[in-house]
Amino acid sequence: MHLSKISTVLTPLLNAVAVLSSQAPADDLSVLSQEVARTNNQSLLWGPYKPNLYFGVRPRIPNSLFAGLMWAKVDDYATAQQNFRHTCEQNEGMAGYGWDEYDIRKGGRQTIHDAGNSIDLTIDFVKVPGGQHGGSWAARVKGVPREDALPDQSTTLVFYTGLEGLGNLGVTTETEDVRGFEGDVKFTGYTSELGDFSIDVTTGPESNEHPEHGHPTYDEKPLDRTLVSSLNIHPEQIWQTKVILFTQMKKEVDEVVKVYGAENPPPPSQLFAIKNEPGDGNMHLVQKVFRGAFEFDILFSSGSSSQPVTSETLTEKIASTSLEFSERFDKVHPPQTPFDTEEYSEFSKSMLSNLVGGIGFFHGTDIVDRSAAPEYDEENEGFWEETAEARGRAQPILEGPKELFTSVPSRPFFPRGFLWDEGFHLIPVIDWDTDLALEIVKSWLSLMDEDGWIAREQILGSEARSKVPPEFTVQYPHYANPPTLFIILEAFIDKLDAKKNASIQTVAETEAADIFRSAYIESAELGDAYIRSIYPLLKKHYLWYRSTQKGDIKSYDREAFSTREAYRWRGRSVQHILTSGLDDYPRAQPPHPGELHVDLISWMGMMTRALRRIALAIGETEDAEEFGKYETAIERNIDDLHWDDDERTYCDATIDEYEESVHVCHKGYISIFPFLTGMLGPDSPRLKAILDLIGDPEELWSDYGIRSLSKKDEFYGTAENYWRSPIWVNINYLVLKNLYDTAIVPGPHKEQARDLYSNLRKNLVENVFREWKKTGFAWEQYNPETGNGQRTQHFTGWTSMVVKMMSMPELPASEQKGHDEL
Numbered sequence: 106m107h108l109s110k111i112s113t114v115l116t117p118l119l120n121a122v123a124v125l126s127s128q129a130p131a132d133d134l135s136v137l138s139q140e141v142a143r144t145n146n147q148s149l150l151w152g153p154y155k156p157n158l159y160f161g162v163r164p165r166i167p168n169s170l171f172a173g174l175m176w177a178k179v180d181d182y183a184t185a186q187q188n189f190r191h192t193c194e195q196n197e198g199m200a201g202y203g204w205d206e207y208d209i210r211k212g213g214r215q216t217i218h219d220a221g222n223s224i225d226l227t228i229d230f231v232k233v234p235g236g237q238h239g240g241s242w243a244a245r246v247k248g249v250p251r252e253d254a255l256p257d258q259s260t261t262l263v264f265y266t267g268l269e270g271l272g273n274l275g276v277t278t279e280t281e282d283v284r285g286f287e288g289d290v291k292f293t294g295y296t297s298e299l300g301d302f303s304i305d306v307t308t309g310p311e312s313n314e315h316p317e318h319g320h321p322t323y324d325e326k327p328l329d330r331t332l333v334s335s336l337n338i339h340p341e342q343i344w345q346t347k348v349i350l351f352t353q354m355k356k357e358v359d360e361v362v363k364v365y366g367a368e369n370p371p372p373p374s375q376l377f378a379i380k381n382e383p384g385d386g387n388m389h390l391v392q393k394v395f396r397g398a399f400e401f402d403i404l405f406s407s408g409s410s411s412q413p414v415t416s417e418t419l420t421e422k423i424a425s426t427s428l429e430f431s432e433r434f435d436k437v438h439p440p441q442t443p444f445d446t447e448e449y450s451e452f453s454k455s456m457l458s459n460l461v462g463g464i465g466f467f468h469g470t471d472i473v474d475r476s477a478a479p480e481y482d483e484e485n486e487g488f489w490e491e492t493a494e495a496r497g498r499a500q501p502i503l504e505g506p507k508e509l510f511t512s513v514p515s516r517p518f519f520p521r522g523f524l525w526d527e528g529f530h531l532i533p534v535i536d537w538d539t540d541l542a543l544e545i546v547k548s549w550l551s552l553m554d555e556d557g558w559i560a561r562e563q564i565l566g567s568e569a570r571s572k573v574p575p576e577f578t579v580q581y582p583h584y585a586n587p588p589t590l591f592i593i594l595e596a597f598i599d600k601l602d603a604k605k606n607a608s609i610q611t612v613a614e615t616e617a618a619d620i621f622r623s624a625y626i627e628s629a630e631l632g633d634a635y636i637r638s639i640y641p642l643l644k645k646h647y648l649w650y651r652s653t654q655k656g657d658i659k660s661y662d663r664e665a666f667s668t669r670e671a672y673r674w675r676g677r678s679v680q681h682i683l684t685s686g687l688d689d690y691p692r693a694q695p696p697h698p699g700e701l702h703v704d705l706i707s708w709m710g711m712m713t714r715a716l717r718r719i720a721l722a723i724g725e726t727e728d729a730e731e732f733g734k735y736e737t738a739i740e741r742n743i744d745d746l747h748w749d750d751d752e753r754t755y756c757d758a759t760i761d762e763y764e765e766s767v768h769v770c771h772k773g774y775i776s777i778f779p780f781l782t783g784m785l786g787p788d789s790p791r792l793k794a795i796l797d798l799i800g801d802p803e804e805l806w807s808d809y810g811i812r813s814l815s816k817k818d819e820f821y822g823t824a825e826n827y828w829r830s831p832i833w834v835n836i837n838y839l840v841l842k843n844l845y846d847t848a849i850v851p852g853p854h855k856e857q858a859r860d861l862y863s864n865l866r867k868n869l870v871e872n873v874f875r876e877w878k879k880t881g882f883a884w885e886q887y888n889p890e891t892g893n894g895q896r897t898q899h900f901t902g903w904t905s906m907v908v909k910m911m912s913m914p915e916l917p918a919s920e921q922k923g924h925d926e927l
């Protein structure tokens with residue numbers, strides 16, 4: 106396709122590419138798409154992409170350079186060792202931590218309120234573009250003792266950097282003093298992907314102080330020096346940095362004890378210090394010991410950029426990054442009434458920043474059961490016993506290595522990719538940075554196997570596996586998970602449509618760097634090319650769902666519009682359907698191969714609708730027609746197979762002891778799934794009942810959000826009580842969005858939907874905000890009686906969807922009375 110045929114929008118984009126890449130203007134679409142991909146890759150190359158760590162930086166390159174931070178208060182022997190921080194943990198008594206501001210293209214600020222070490226850390230991380238290898242970056246680490254700290258508290262900081270694969274890395278500063286470095290420490294290195302680079306670890310400002318004491322060991326190793334230990338570690342163990350550090354410290358402790366005896370040790374600040382042995386190696390520990398407050402910089406400079414990063418550059422970048430973040434936030438996600446206040450804005454910035462700051466790059470093998478045992482078809486009564494036996498017999502294999510770019514549900518507890526979480530995560534992200542969201546979608550799709558399956562939990566490599574009990578590490582190619590990535594693809598199609606309708610906005614108005622957050626929207630041709638590139642995968646994925654999760658209509662004389670459209674989750678046990686995402690939500694008992702699941706057919710409806718629109722967008726009209734037929738059949742079958750006239754809600758179906766198809770009704774999230782997935786139009790005769798159910802305080806409504814299960818259900822709050830009463834933000838977002846969609850179009854229940862929308866939005870946001878203020882954290886779920894945050898702490902995955910809720914418009918209250926009286 107030649108430039109003359111491409112829309113005028115392209116010209117400014119091409120010029121921007123030319124400016125940014127300092128190359129001649131591109132002259133056709135394929136060059137442009139390569140350029141956009143390249144520019145995206147460059148600006149996304151580096152980041153705190155080890156979100157399992159409080160601070161862990163790596164590029165999106167497998168087996169490459171990585172860097173991180175560990176620290177501890179070293180005031181007493183007993184606790185110093187326990188207090189070394191490295192991986193995010195829930196049991197370390199943190200008074201909150203995370204990104205207050207963060208933009209994946211530029212950087213941001215993380216604060217860590219480490220109550221146990223009585224220190225507050227601030228880490229500013231910035232990216233500095235330039236050169237041919239993804240640019241440079243820098244971090245400023247600041248510590249301030251908390252109010253309850255001793256005035257001269259000793260804190261030790263260990264920065265480390267290592268190389269997983271080929272290349273070299275070594276200390277190049279001349280050692281002025283064998284006892285440690287008085288000035289900055291410089292590393293230089295090379296890898297084929299990163300080219301030449303250097304890392305400077307500065308001494309920081311003169312105000313930094315260091316502990317002193319009279320023990321004779323001080324003469325050999327004064328603590329006002331920086332200590333560097335260079336090591337060669339087996340690549341399989343190199344991620345176990347804390348173990349490596351402890352091994353080094355133990356050697357020193359043993360030597361000291363040998364010379365001075367256990368009864369005459371140096372103070373802890375001296376004892377827990379590594380030996381100064383700088384040189385070459387694939388792992389380097391850099392240790393500093395401070396008294397009171399401190400500050401120092403870590404400066405990574407790409408050799409191909411025109412200038413190395415300095416502390417002055419860093420200072421300027423910190424200021425501009427913060428300013429630009431706020432400006433963009435106010436433009437993209439400004440909280441709307443009643444949340445248009447300073448404190449809600451700060452809250453929303455933090456939630457968005459933690460969501461995006463939780464994005465990581467993962468690489469390694471995973472464990473898959475490819476036995477394809479016939480039992481896995483789950484066709485017999487008692488199938489769950491047969492499948493358990495088959496799983497016991499199976500010999501899962503290591504597959505890969507694979508790689509994944511994704512955000513994570515929770516940095517301390519779930520620091521890895523989860524398929525159905527990701528679709529929710531990307532809802533606020535696609536507004537903030539469309540190209541980033543599309544990049545992540547693409548990364549997930551690249552994990553698809555040849556049958557169209559994507560494992561729902563991505564546990565790649567031994568570092569990721571170290572956080573998962575062994576029985577949960579195996580992935581099964583017949584297990585599905587809600588196809589939420591299609592929500593994002595549908596949102597993308599909405600954006601393309603809106604763009605087409607809008608008068609052509611000039612790209613020149615957008616800041617050059619920001620163009621690459623929305624290149625796929627600014628240029629219809631690029632958007633089209635993106636969809637075309639993933640379309641075969643989307644189809645394959647869709648067909649995999651249709652065939653592997655099919656439900657049985659014909660064997661049980663069920664009457665329905667279509668004899669084909671019915672669905673059943675595989676991988677069910679008596680108590681759980683983990684694959685549905687709503688693990689312990691009550692289902693038919695006992696399980697039966699004739700079961701039909703209303704949540705799954707609803708997801709399939711959403712998926713079909715999205716795929717139809719995608720097909721239409723790229724002119725695959727025959728496909729679109731076919732998907733349209735499936736969509737209608739699903740819509741009809743949702744009512745025919747799942748609507749229960751007596752219960753006035755949607756229900757699962759199963760086969761009873763007389764071999765009859767019967768409904769299994771448990772009011773709650775599952776029973777409103779057709780509504781949640783947009784399968785219920787504003788004129789649906791079932792809509793009123795669903796709205797009534799949502800709004801009834803004796804059933805789903807609470808002051809803090811919509812409960813997962815009705816208060817009137819016999820299983821309410823019972824057993825594990827995971828999805829049996831608590832309030833989940835992701836599903837509440839779906840409720841809210843569909844209330845909104847119902848409220849803004851003509852229809853008989855417009856007013857009711859509007860009131861529910863306004864009240865729910867307020868209840869949800871206010872509660873998540875209140876708990877965040879109170880505890881310092883976002884939570885996995887909220888208690889429907891008290892509103893308290895519960896279970897996993899620092900759950901900044903889909904709980905961050907409050908960002909989107911705040912930026913949704915307020916709908917003024919209707920003239921009429923509250924929904925109860927309608």
Ligand SMILES: *[C@@H]1O[C@H](CO)[C@@H](O)[C@H](O)[C@H]1NC(C)=O
Nearest residue numbers: 143146147150237238239298
């Ligand atoms: C992204 O950039 C890195 C560093 O320049 C390079 O090694 C890698 O091949 C690039 N990836 C893609 C997909 O272009």
Ligand SMILES: *[C@@H]1O[C@H](CO)[C@@H](O)[C@H](O)[C@H]1NC(C)=O
Nearest residue numbers: 599600601602603604605606
């Ligand atoms: C775009 O315009 C068409 C025709 O006027 C309309 O049907 C469609 O709903 C609009 N889409 C959006 C996203 O505004």
